[in-house]
Amino acid sequence: DQQVKQNSPSLSVQEGRISILNCDYTNSMFDYFLWYKKYPAEGPTFLISISSIKDKNEDGRFTVFLNKSAKHLSLHIVPSQPGDSAVYFCAASRTDSWGKLQFGAGTQVVVTP
Amino acid sequence: NAGVMQNPRHLVRRRGQEARLRCSPMKGHSHVYWYRQLPEEGLKFMVYLQKENIIDESGMPKERFSAEFPKEGPSILRIQQVVRGDSAAYFCASSPRGAHYEQYFGPGTRLTVT
Numbered sequence: 001d002q003q004v005k006q007n008s009p010s011l012s013v014q015e016g017r018i019s020i021l022n023c024d025y026t027n028s029m030f031d032y033f034l035w036y037k038k039y040p041a042e043g044p045t046f047l048i049s050i051s052s053i054k055d056k057n058e059d060g061r062f063t064v065f066l067n068k069s070a071k072h073l074s075l076h077i078v079p080s081q082p083g084d085s086a087v088y089f090c091a092a093s094r095t096d097s098w099g100k101l102q103f104g105a106g107t108q109v110v111v112t113p
Numbered sequence: 114n115a116g117v118m119q120n121p122r123h124l125v126r127r128r129g130q131e132a133r134l135r136c137s138p139m140k141g142h143s144h145v146y147w148y149r150q151l152p153e154e155g156l157k158f159m160v161y162l163q164k165e166n167i168i169d170e171s172g173m174p175k176e177r178f179s180a181e182f183p184k185e186g187p188s189i190l191r192i193q194q195v196v197r198g199d200s201a202a203y204f205c206a207s208s209p210r211g212a213h214y215e216q217y218f219g220p221g222t223r224l225t226v227t
Contacts, residue, residue, distance in 0.1 A: 004155070032214060043117070043204050043218030044156070089155055098169055099146070099213025103155035 003027045004092050006104035014112055019077040021107050023090030026071065030092040034101065035064060035075045038087045047088075048075070080111045115140065117207050117219035125225045132192040132199070134222045138207030145188040146216060147180060150202040162188060195226045 005024045013019045021035075031052040036044035050057040050064045050073070057064050063076045077084055090104040118137040126132050138145050143164055148156040158172040162182035173180065177195075182188040192199055202223050206216040 006155075034214065036218075041220065043206075043220050045218070046216070049214065093214065098161050099144070099208060099216060100158045100161060100169060100172075101146075101148075101156070101216070102158065103148075105153070105155045 001026075002105075003030075004090055004102050004104040006090055006107050008107050009105070010108040010110070012110045012112060013080050015082060016079045019075075019080045019084065019109055019111070021075040021077075021088050021090075021109070023073050023075075023104055024071060025073075025092050027092070027094075027102075028071065029094050030102075031095055032093045033064070033066060033073050034091045034093075035062075036089045036091060036103075037084075038089060038106070044089060077109075080109075082111050082113065085109060085111045117205060117217050119203075119205050119219035119222050121222060122220065123223050123225070125227060126195050127227055128196055129194050132195050132224055134190040134192075134203050134205075134224070136188040136190070136205030136207075136219060138188070138205075139217055141209060142207035142217075143210050144208045144213065145182050146206040146208070147188075147190050148204045148206065150204065150221075152201075156204060159190075192224075195224075197226050200224055200226045 003026050034049040035047040038044045048059050048062045066073045087106045089106045091101040145162045147159040150156045160173050160180045161169040177193045179191045202221045204221045206218045208216045
């Protein structure tokens with residue numbers, strides 16, 4: 001069963017604007033969440049993470065928001081740049097699961113000039 | 114410091130053959146994870162290994178699939194008697210001791226079964 005869902009398979013955004021990617025999860029035991037970025041023919045690279053004890057984490061242009069009651073998280077990229085064009089995966093884990101990550105299906109982001 | 118290395122990058126096998134996928138973790142990393150990505154899907158956890166030990170294989174199919182991480186050498190994911198449904202990208206990740214979420218991914222092996 002799919003416990004982590006990214007319902008938008010694609011997103012197109014203009015350069016300089018904000019990109020907002022969404023992710024929903026069903027398992028209330030998840031307590032750690034991550035975002036990965038993936039270019040074609042490469043492995044995923046870590047972007048940013050958040051623990052369930054927080055509701056926001058920021059790193060440069062990237063901010064992740066967590067709404068535990070709604071079981072929802074989002075990634076904001078501001079401002080979007082052409083190099084941000086990639087597939088973004090949301091992942092979730094439980095601290096008692098040895099780092100076993102459950103991934104969403106990904107969102108393809110295209111940043112246009 | 115070299116990243117996680119996987120080889121081969123592309124592997125073509127006929128139905129019924131064996132596939133061996135190799136993963137060399139980053140230097141100093143003692144934890145290895147294998148994930149599989151089917152077309153149009155996210156990555157799915159398969160197995161978590163430490164040196165000479167399988168810790169969690171809850172995502173591995175019960176038959177035909179096996180994994181090892183010997184004391185010396187790379188981690189190996191072995192698929193016996195491959196079928197068309199095994200065609201996928203297989204990613205390996207490694208992490209240092211005590212930092213399970215700090216997973217660094219390799220470039221993947223794309224397996225095609227003809």
